[in-house]
Amino acid sequence: DGGITQSPKYLFRKEGQNVTLSCEQNLNHDAMYWYRQDPGQGLRLIYYSQIVNDFQKGDIAEGYSVSREKKESFPLTVTSAQKNPTAFYLCASTPRRTVTTNEKLFFGSGTQLSVL
Amino acid sequence: DQQVKQNSPSLSVQEGRISILNCDYTNSMFDYFLWYKKYPAEGPTFLISISSIKDKNEDGRFTVFLNKSAKHLSLHIVPSQPGDSAVYFCAASAKTGTASKLTFGTGTRLQVTL
Numbered sequence: 001d002g003g004i005t006q007s008p009k010y011l012f013r014k015e016g017q018n019v020t021l022s023c024e025q026n027l028n029h030d031a032m033y034w035y036r037q038d039p040g041q042g043l044r045l046i047y048y049s050q051i052v053n054d055f056q057k058g059d060i061a062e063g064y065s066v067s068r069e070k071k072e073s074f075p076l077t078v079t080s081a082q083k084n085p086t087a088f089y090l091c092a093s094t095p096r097r098t099v100t101t102n103e104k105l106f107f108g109s110g111t112q113l114s115v116l
Numbered sequence: 117d118q119q120v121k122q123n124s125p126s127l128s129v130q131e132g133r134i135s136i137l138n139c140d141y142t143n144s145m146f147d148y149f150l151w152y153k154k155y156p157a158e159g160p161t162f163l164i165s166i167s168s169i170k171d172k173n174e175d176g177r178f179t180v181f182l183n184k185s186a187k188h189l190s191l192h193i194v195p196s197q198p199g200d201s202a203v204y205f206c207a208a209s210a211k212t213g214t215a216s217k218l219t220f221g222t223g224t225r226l227q228v229t230l
Binding site: 004006040041048058090104105106107112 | 118120125150152157158159160161162165205207217218219220221222223
């Protein structure tokens with residue numbers, strides 16, 4: 001089955017700790033995205049990558065970092081600089097590197113990050 | 117500044133009746149609109165979309181209406197089924213060059229009761 005796999009499903013972070021959320025896709029999609037969902041808010045774009053070894057900041061990139069060393073993988077690191085990291089994190093992908101506005105996103109099942 | 121707004125956080129509808137979910141937007145550059153459905157602890161899944169050059173798009177029980185002059189769109193589900201109970205997100209897209217950067221609304225939680 002093709003899809004996007006996010007792990008872990010639940011993650012706890014201690015104060016001052018960096019944590020990394022995994023996102024793997026076997027859809028052969030070019031572009032990958034990270035969104036954050038907070039209660040009562042819409043999804044907000046953190047980072048996106050259209051091609052291997054390249055990524056761009058989204059609307060709320062501060063306190064986060066990403067890498068795209070392989071087409072299939074787009075891990076997100078939540079650094080200690082992110083002061084309010086508790087949220088539901090969603091990874092997504094689109095088939096093409098250059099998308100038209102009608103390209104729909106395929107989402108993973110998400111990771112719930114909480115601060116201890 | 118919330119460019120895409122879903123003013124009703126929740127909606128309860130009886131099974132078999134029509135569910136109407138509303139969405140308003142402020143950015144006139146949006147040219148494509150999508151609805152996503154999300155179950156708890158899962159990622160959103162694409163439901164239906166509409167281009168700004170159309171005013172209606174239908175797919176089975178789901179119909180999306182777009183009123184560009186009012187900057188308003190709505191999702192109609194007829195008839196509503198218990199499995200439709202989920203959070204529905206409205207999203208809008210504008211030409212930003214090369215990336216898909218959707219702007220999402222805050223979501224409406226639909227509860228379909230027996």
